[in-house]
Amino acid sequence: xxxxxxxxxxxxxxxxxxxxxxxxxxxxxxxxxxxxxxxxxxxxxxxxxxxxxxxxxxxxxxxxxxxxxxxxxxxxxxxxxxxxxxxxxxxxxxxxxxxxxxxxxxxxxxxxxxxxxxxxxxxxxxxxxxxxxxxxxxxxxxxxxxxxxxxxxxxxxxxxxxxxxxxxxxxxxxxxxxxxxxxxxxxxxxxxxxxxxxxxxxxxxxxxxxxxxxxxxxxxxxxxxxxxxxxxxxxxxxxx
Amino acid sequence: xxxxxxxxxxxxxxxxxxxxxxxxxxxxxxxxxxxxxxxxxxxxxxxxxxxxxxxxxxxxxxxxxxxxxxxxxxxxxxxxxxxxxxxxxxxxxxxxxxxxxxxxxxxxxxxxxxxxxxxxxxxxxxxxxxxxxxxxxxxxxxxxxxxxxxxxxxxxxxxxxxxxxxxxxxxxxxxxxxxxxxxxxxxxxxxxxxxxxxxxxxxxxxxxxxxxxxxxxxxxxxxxxxxxxxxxxxxxxxxx
Numbered sequence: 001x002x003x004x005x006x007x008x009x010x011x012x013x014x015x016x017x018x019x020x021x022x023x024x025x026x027x028x029x030x031x032x033x034x035x036x037x038x039x040x041x042x043x044x045x046x047x048x049x050x051x052x053x054x055x056x057x058x059x060x061x062x063x064x065x066x067x068x069x070x071x072x073x074x075x076x077x078x079x080x081x082x083x084x085x086x087x088x089x090x091x092x093x094x095x096x097x098x099x100x101x102x103x104x105x106x107x108x109x110x111x112x113x114x115x116x117x118x119x120x121x122x123x124x125x126x127x128x129x130x131x132x133x134x135x136x137x138x139x140x141x142x143x144x145x146x147x148x149x150x151x152x153x154x155x156x157x158x159x160x161x162x163x164x165x166x167x168x169x170x171x172x173x174x175x176x177x178x179x180x181x182x183x184x185x186x187x188x189x190x191x192x193x194x195x196x197x198x199x200x201x202x203x204x205x206x207x208x209x210x211x212x213x214x215x216x217x218x219x220x221x222x223x224x225x226x227x228x229x230x231x232x233x234x235x236x237x238x239x240x
Numbered sequence: 241x242x243x244x245x246x247x248x249x250x251x252x253x254x255x256x257x258x259x260x261x262x263x264x265x266x267x268x269x270x271x272x273x274x275x276x277x278x279x280x281x282x283x284x285x286x287x288x289x290x291x292x293x294x295x296x297x298x299x300x301x302x303x304x305x306x307x308x309x310x311x312x313x314x315x316x317x318x319x320x321x322x323x324x325x326x327x328x329x330x331x332x333x334x335x336x337x338x339x340x341x342x343x344x345x346x347x348x349x350x351x352x353x354x355x356x357x358x359x360x361x362x363x364x365x366x367x368x369x370x371x372x373x374x375x376x377x378x379x380x381x382x383x384x385x386x387x388x389x390x391x392x393x394x395x396x397x398x399x400x401x402x403x404x405x406x407x408x409x410x411x412x413x414x415x416x417x418x419x420x421x422x423x424x425x426x427x428x429x430x431x432x433x434x435x436x437x438x439x440x441x442x443x444x445x446x447x448x449x450x451x452x453x454x455x456x457x458x459x460x461x462x463x464x465x466x467x468x469x470x471x472x473x474x475x476x477x478x479x480x
Contacts, residue, residue, distance in 0.1 A: 162468070234427075
């Protein structure tokens, strides 16, 4: 079973921790929502997620994402946890031929502050999305990047961004058969500090199936309209 | 200067060696045509190409691509040269933080045999294209693979294959700004054992510019026709 929900009564209300395979969400509705998606070494990913989750219990100290005043500070906490895990296990994993690295996408909002989105590298450092760089990717990212480069903009409607993301996943799945559903997807509304919707899209999902077919047929049709080069006007080979 | 042509009078006729940056062609028109494209460490690539070229002079011995009876044997020769170069320099390059590896695409035909296409890995081993796997890529290959997966087929006209390749390069150039023209492109006609056409496509090439615009506009139009998910029917987040 993929989904794992936890709730904790606190002074402020109820906290939620939701886990969907590679996606974990920390929610104190109305106050803060923090989503952490992961790619790479599974043991590293889970260890980092566990460290970040356990520190919630304390609810104080500089390394609690529930007392962090900024998303930037949350990114630092995740980065430090990631570096700690790789410092501890990395050499041993490499000795047995494995790759201990993992990367994270961290998104969310703390009340009265702007929503922010970070990509945290295996070294623990990170970059932030912006109006000019409105999306971030981790994992098997290259196959699906061209369609995002052509379609994603900072102020597009959320439905359109979801559609573009799913087309990007489709391209990735077609080019690397080891990538596949389910795709976990959440939407967060700016200013509400809570998860609005969550979808877990399976192989046979009706919408995704239609989208894949419409896009695939559309690309083939588009390709048919593209002009061909006039090869007969190219220079001949050197022996001619 | 990009192009470097050489010709050598032999008993059999005239041999041609043509070099276009990352592409080298060995031609004995009507008898054999062998094209070698390279990606990766430039010193390794050039050393391998030089070794293969110099051995032409001998025109005998098992490591001459001019006496090889099969393209498979030519692939073995290139693979051995690649391994030799990496054996000699690899460790030193790695010590200074570099990556000594290179990969090659080898295509061509020897008279009375089928045309063949190989991808030679840094380890010197190789795979061959087939009706089911009709294209091979080296270098920064992932961004441009989805469009090839959707459009390339084994028996398509050569003009269409060229068009698909250029769209693939366009996607790569958009997603990785360090990749750019010129694009060297040759066509070889099966059964003639010679280069039919060679084009070096520059940034401002009129056809390529039109192709990029037509495809880019087409993708945006296609995206506009794609159905959006009905997010309002997705399950709400755990806190709702």
